[in-house]
Amino acid sequence: EAQVTQNPRYLITVTGKKLTVTCSQNMNHEYMSWYRQDPGLGLRQIYYSMNVEVTDKGDVPEGYKVSRKEKRNFPLILESPSPNQTSLYFCASSLVSGGIFYEQYFGPGTRLTVT
Amino acid sequence: TQLLEQSPQFLSIQEGENLTVYCNSSSVFSSLQWYRQEPGEGPVLLVTVVTGGEVKKLKRLTFQFGDARKDSSLHITAAQPGDTGLYLCAGARKRSQGNLIFGKGTKLSVKP
Numbered sequence: 001e002a003q004v005t006q007n008p009r010y011l012i013t014v015t016g017k018k019l020t021v022t023c024s025q026n027m028n029h030e031y032m033s034w035y036r037q038d039p040g041l042g043l044r045q046i047y048y049s050m051n052v053e054v055t056d057k058g059d060v061p062e063g064y065k066v067s068r069k070e071k072r073n074f075p076l077i078l079e080s081p082s083p084n085q086t087s088l089y090f091c092a093s094s095l096v097s098g099g100i101f102y103e104q105y106f107g108p109g110t111r112l113t114v115t
Numbered sequence: 116t117q118l119l120e121q122s123p124q125f126l127s128i129q130e131g132e133n134l135t136v137y138c139n140s141s142s143v144f145s146s147l148q149w150y151r152q153e154p155g156e157g158p159v160l161l162v163t164v165v166t167g168g169e170v171k172k173l174k175r176l177t178f179q180f181g182d183a184r185k186d187s188s189l190h191i192t193a194a195q196p197g198d199t200g201l202y203l204c205a206g207a208r209k210r211s212q213g214n215l216i217f218g219k220g221t222k223l224s225v226k227p
Contacts, residue, residue, distance in 0.1 A: 031213065033213070035217075040219070042203070042220055043203065043205075043217040045214060048213040048214065048215075050213050056211075058214060059214070059216070090158075092157075096212070098145070099145035099207050099212035100145060100165055101148055101163060101205075101215065103160070104148065105157075106159070108156060108157055109156070109157055
């Protein structure tokens with residue numbers, strides 16, 4: 001079964017305490033991406049990766065880091081979380097060719113609260 | 116700046132009615148996608164349109180990509196309560212092929 005998994009699903013943390021949200025896909029997709037979803041602002045792309053060791057900033061990359069050491073995993077790192085990073089986060093993987101997105105699958109989401 | 120404008124933002128209709136959701140931009144996209152999202156879940160891809168003027172049908176849903184690849188529409192015929200959800204459009208920018216821009220969504224409620 002095609003699947004994108006994220007962990008944890010829910011996280012409450014304090015300002016400044018480093019955290020990592022993991023993302024894994026089983027479809028051998030080269031492309032993976034992270035989004036945050038906020039009321040009134042919709043889904044916004046944080047970072048994306050076209051392939052292993054290739055990452056690029058999306059529209060809201062400030063305060064986040066990513067790494068892509070292997071094809072199936074794409075962790076999102078918050079080095080020093082702040083309350084404005086409280087949000088619902090989604091990881092996605094996709095088959096992309098020539099700028100066309102096929103088969104984009106989203107994970108179940110991680111609800112992060114930073115106090 | 117919101118690059119993809121979706122309208123309407125909210126839509127509440129009776130079962131059996133038809134509806135159209137619009138997604139507009141001043142930018143050209145290499146492809147455009149439509150998703151449906153249920154509360155507490157990730158978006159689920161409904162369709163990808165690629166060619167200007169393209170029309171795709173998925174049962175009672177009809178998707179159209181504008182000739183200039185700047186806009187799209189989703190038409191639902193004879194809406195059912197199971198169609199209730201948040202509908203999102205997303206465009207892949209031509210100049211940055213991995214960058215995907217989402218509209219803010221249309222929240223549809225279909226009452227029995």
